[in-house]
Amino acid sequence: MxxxxxxxxxxxxxxxxxxxxxxxxxxxxxxxxxxxxxxxxxxxxxxxxxxxxxxxxxPRRKPATRTVPLPQALAEISPETLAAVIPPVVEASRKAEKPSKPLSRQLLGWGVGMLWPLVGQSVQAYAAMWLEDQIKQHLNPNPKPPGDRVPPSSSGRPGEPYDGAPATRDARRG
Known part of the structure; x- marks a missing residue:
């Protein structure tokens, strides 16, 4: 044995x-x-x-490239040619300008721009809590059920039994 x-x-x-x-x-x-x-x-x-x-x-900023014609090159162009070229260029630049948005759309864009970071942070916080809970459940497959919690004592002092009655205190005499 x-x-x-x-x-x-x-x-x-x-x-x-x-x-x-x-x-x-x-x-x-x-x-x-x-x-x-x-x-x-x-x-x-x-x-x-x-x-x-x-x-x-x-991303890195790209340097702004500006093409400025040389004064000598402009001097070589005849005034009639410049007069024929400049109005179409001015009209094309006017067409390229964006029309202004209505005020309601501007306010909506402002509101979304203000609230979007808050929504993003809330979603990130929720996702982090969910992921932590999943990891904890994976690491501890047998957690204690919530019904096994010990209720607090009636007086609030540790170690005293809970009898279900409301807490009462004796008046101090001094």
Whole structure:
């Protein structure tokens, strides 16, 4: 019977160690998956990475190219040719101008422009909470049901039983 007892002790020890190892792995995975803990541990690296990503994502400005005719080239053109060319150019530039939008459309654009960042942030926050809940459920497949919560004590002091009656306090005499 001593060999059977030894095997049982070894199995119990292995089960205990396995539980401890699994608990450590779960806590390590939770800390790795929590993006806030990474920011807390490495704030300067995170800021630098954010700046680098922003630098590479924002498109560069293209220099404005302006073609200005040289005065000498203008002097070589006859006045009759200039008179024939300038009115069509002026008319084409007038046609290219955008007509102004009605006031209601301008106000709608202003309102959407003000509210869109708020909507975007709300959607991001909701998505982050949902993703965190999904990860927590995946890491802890057997959560305690909400009905197992211990109700507070009637007096509000820890350790006192809750009897369902309203809390009463004795008046202090001084």
């Amino acid at each position: 001593s060999q059977v007892d030894d095997i049982r002790r070894q199995m119990a020890l292995i089960r205990h160690e396995m539980h401890y190892d699994v608990s450590n792995v779960v806590s390590d995975v939770e800390s790795v998956m929590d993006w806030r803990s990474i920011i807390r541990r490495h704030p300067y690296i995170t800021i630098g990475a954010g700046l680098a990503v922003g630098y590479f994502l924002v």
